[in-house]
Amino acid sequence: MLRNLPVWIIAALLMAAGAAMCAYKVRALGLPLLPSTDTAVWTVEARAAFRARGGPVKATLLIPKQPPGFEHLDEHYISNGFGVTQEASGLNRAALWAVRRANGTQAVYYRLTVYETDTDNPTHQDPFPGYPRVPDYGESTQAAVNALLNEVRSESADIATFARALIARMNREGANPSVDSLRTGGDSPGAWAQWLVDVLAGARIPARVIWGLPLVDGTRDATLVPYIEVHNEQRWIPMSPETGKVGLPDDFLVWRIGNDPLLAVDGGAQPDVRFSVTRSQRQIVSIARDRARQHGSLVLDYSLFSLPVQTQNVYRVLLTVPLGAFLVVLLRNVVGVKTFGTFMPILIALAFRETKLIWGIVLFTLIVALGLGLRFALERLKLLLVPRLASVLIIVILLMLLVSLVSHHLGMDRGLSIALFPMVILAMTIERMSLVWEEHGAWEAILQGGGSLLVAAAGFLVMSNPLLTHLVFVFPELLLVLLGACLILGRYTGYRLSEFWRFRAVLAGKDQ
Amino acid sequence: MRWPGTILREAGILSMNQRNADYIMLNNKRRLYPLVDDKLKTKELAQQAGIAVPELYGVVKTEHAIGDLEDLLGEHRSFVVKPAHGSGGNGILVITDRRQSRYVKASGSMMSADDLNHHISNILSGMFSLGGMPDHAMVEYCVQFDPIFEDVAFQGVPDIRTIVFRGVPVASMVRLPTRASDGKANLHQGAVGAGIDMATGLTQSGVCQNARVTTHPDTGAPLAGISIPGWDKLLLLAARCYDLAALGYLGVDVVLDREHGPLVLELNARPGLSIQLANRRGLLPALKAIERMKTIPTSADERVALGLDLLVRHAPS
Known part of the structure; x- marks a missing residue:
């Protein structure tokens, strides 16, 4: 067994390298091992419009930093004639558009593409902000707040349940008229949310307003919706300002934290931001590629995905050939199937990709049988080898044409795909078979x-298996394992x- | 029911994969292949070494030269046409007689001059050759086989195949043409292989199409019990062929001619596995014993003696 040692060592190294590379791509880059794992991708476009006064204009739009439950794929700043910079702005980020001179209504666009991640109970990760000061409510309100806090305190166990009970109580018309007077605290959803935060501050519970966008496909002219977050000394807990329900709603993209203005314009007026949302399905593969580009990973820069799509499609087919070749090795050296030519069945199997299995077998058998019959007729003419091969080739092509025409007239369009058969291979098969x-x-x-047909059929099944083709295309390093x-x-x-x-x-x- | 592989392994049966990987690849240097793949070269080497071979009448190298076949044949009424680089017995044509311009094949059927010329043309174009390369056609003496095999051969020329491993003969069989093999002595074409007891030169029962047979399928005569004349000389001849080409794993094909005695027909760098069925004995025990030996005697006599000794010592229980 010692003489096989180098083979085993080299094989082990190759397999380890291939498997390690593949594992890295799965774990670090998130490439999927299974084909067609689609995920929802949302494209959100914010249109920030304002009226410029004719002088220099600086527009600052708050944009999301790390929205919980989503991951950035791509972002674009679109404007006409503005310079764009991006900077941190507290817990948010800000996009800055500036121009020396602008007049009339102006619009700049910010387009963000995100996809949903699979995290449970997504929430913000920023640290505990400290206990807030008790606000000065004014005498009469103070009494009502105290009454409310006492009422709620008796029904709760911790900060989360306290906040939840408080929000629920504030939203319910109750028996206590002094508490009911507090319910008039806000006339818009944003003001209501801020009022809840202020009341919570009365109990020294840190809370804040966050603004987000409910993601609904096809939404246009949407505006941000307020939500509140309460910190329980461990983490931020999102709550609905209307029901006190814990957790963010599904498909809710948190756009900004706090009540800083969404759009601030220096040298302009009437700021207005509208959102539109579209949803698309994308394969995780292509998401991973875009993400790797954002992270600057080299691995995917040098992957097949960096090639033009047309070339990619060529490799999609080519990369299945090693699978077929390996199958031939198994069938010939371990099973012992006899075939014409070593890899001829693989070329036939490639042709089966277009014709599909049953039609492929029917057409192959038909052409070979007809060709064989004519080849025996040619035998009587005593032709030299090369002219005879050329004759068989011409006959094969004529037969293919004939089959296409007949099947077209019979309305069987599958028969047309015979044109994709490798005719030289067919001709050689006929020649060798006749010998x-x-x-x-x-x-x-x-x-x-x-045997050839059997191997071709098995090759087709392997080479068109969605899982295997996906694996070799996304992880070509698996060919090292092969x-x-x-x-x-x-x-x-x-x-x-x-x-x-x-x-x-x-x-x-x-x-x- | 035991796993078939275990049973075969215990019987010492050499598999196709193992023959290729462990014996042909390790013992037969690729650069030596042309010596045996080109039968003209083999013949030349054998003649230089004083090993008897069938007389070469001539070589047809070009299409044009086919026309001169008559001149080349001269007075010879019987002859064999074969591709110099043929494999597996393909393309070998045995002509036993000539009548006017027609030829009688080994099977007794007639063949026109045109048919013969076309066959030679096919040989030249490489139809029967390894890799399909253009080839030469050899025209040589048609062996008048020793009548000893008359009852157990259906036309054609029976030959004796010996496996010689590192110069040591380890197994022999006589290959007997059948109706199915069209006068050819190749087992995969349907010829019968009958085992030979290496010590005595007595034939045993055999194999046909991988099934065991005790009689010839066409003549019905029993295969066993034929004593091959000059067996010792024949083994020595086979062992000497190792010195011609230095191929470690070699098949030597010898024919017994009525007048000329044993003639080396060809050497084979990839001899088949059916010899194990013909002899009802696997090759592996003897091959492994020889592999374990540090030195192998240089003289052919000693190698023959070594082979006989090994076969007795590793006889299947």
């Missing part, structure tokens, strides 16, 4: 022809399954 037929008899010829397996099989000296039949006389003699 085997002459020299080793019809049985041997049919055996080898059937290469290692080929090296190992290259030193396989055991029996082929077919040899159990060949040496059946030995088995019959010994197995009693």
Whole structure:
């Protein structure tokens, strides 16, 4: 076994390298091992409009930093004639558009593409802000607040349940008229949310208003919706300002934290921000690519995804060929199937991609049978080898044409795909089959022809398997694993399954 | 029911994969292949070494030269046409007689001059050759086989295949043409292989199409019990062939001619596995014993003796 050691070492290294690379791409870059895992991708466009006064204009739009439950894919700043910069602004980020001179209504756009991540109970990660000062409510209000706080305190256990009960109580018309007077604290949703925060501050509970966008596909002219967050000394807990329900609603993109103005314009007036939302499904693969680009990862820069789509599609097919080749190794060296030519069945299997299996087998058998018949007729003419091969090739193409025409007239459009068969391979198959037929008899010829077809069919099934094709395309390094397996099989000296039949006389003699 | 692989392994049966990986690849240097793949070269080497081979009448190298076949044949009434780089017995044509301008094949059927010329043309274009390369056609003496195999051969020329490993003969069989093999002595074309007891030169029962047979399928004569004349010389001849090409794993094909005695027909760098079925004995025990030896005698006599000794010591229980 010592002489196989180099093979084993090289194979092990190759397989380890391939597997490690693949594992890195799965774990660090989030590439999916299974095909077509789609996820929702949202494109949100904020249109910030204002009226410029004719002088220099500086517009500051708050934009999301790390919205809980979402991951950035891409962002774009679109404007006409403005310079754009981006800077941190407290817990938010801000996009700054500036121009020396502008007049009339201006609009700048910020487009953000995000996708949903699978985190449970997403929330903000920023630290505990400290206990707030008790606000000065004014005498009469103070009494009502105290009454409310006392009422709620008796029904709650901790900060979260306290806040929740308080919000619920504030939203309910109750028996206590002094508490009810507090319910008039806000006339807009934003003011109401801020009023809740102020009341919570009376109990020294840190809370804040956050503004977000409910993501609904096709939304236009939407505005941000307020929500509140309460900190329980461990983490921020989002709550609905209307029901006190804990947690962010589904598909709710938090745009900004706090009540800083969404759009501030220096040298302009009437700031107005409108949002539009579109949803799309994208494969995680392409998301991972975009994300890797944002993170500046080299691995995907040098992956197949960096190639033009057309080239990618070529490789989508080419990368399945090693799968077929490996199958041929297995079927020939471990099973012992006889075929015409080593990789001829793989080329036939590639043609099956277009015709699909049943039609592929029917058309292949049809062409080979017809070609074989004509080839035997040619045999009588005693032609030299190369002209004879050329003749068979021409006959094959004529037969293909004939099959296409006939099937088209019969309305069977599948028959048209015969044009994708590799005709040179077909011609060589016919030639070799006729030689085997002459020299080793019809049985041997049919055996080898059937074997070729069997391997081609199996090759097609492997090469069109969605999981396998996905794996080799997204993780081409898996071919190293395949290469290692080929090296190992290259030193396989055991029996082929077919040899159990060949040496059946030995088995019959010994197995009693 | 035991796993078939275990049974075969215990019987010492050499598999196709193991033959290729462990014996042919490790013992047969690729640069030596042309010596045996080109039968003209083999013949030349053998003649230089004083090993008897069938007489070469001539070589057809070009399409044009096919026309001169008559001149090349001269007075010879029977002859064999074969591709110099043929494989597996493909393209070998045995002509036993000539009648006017027609030829009688080994099977007794007639063949026109046109048919023969077309066959030679096919040989030249590489139809029967390894890799399909253009080839030369050899025209040589048609062996008048020793009548000893008359009852167990259906036309054609029976030959004796010996596996010689590192110069040591380890197994032999006689290959007998059948109707199915069209006069050819290749087992995969349907010829019968009958085992030979290496010590005595007596034939045993055999194999046909991978099934065991005790009689010839066409003649019905029993295969076993034929004593091959000059067996010792024949083994020595096979062992000497190792010195011609230095191929470690070699098949030597010898024919017994009525007048000329044993003639080396060709050497084979990839001999088949059916010899194990013909002899009802796996090759592996003997091959492994020879592999373990540090030195192998240089003289052919000693190698033959070594082989016989090994076969007795590793006889299957």
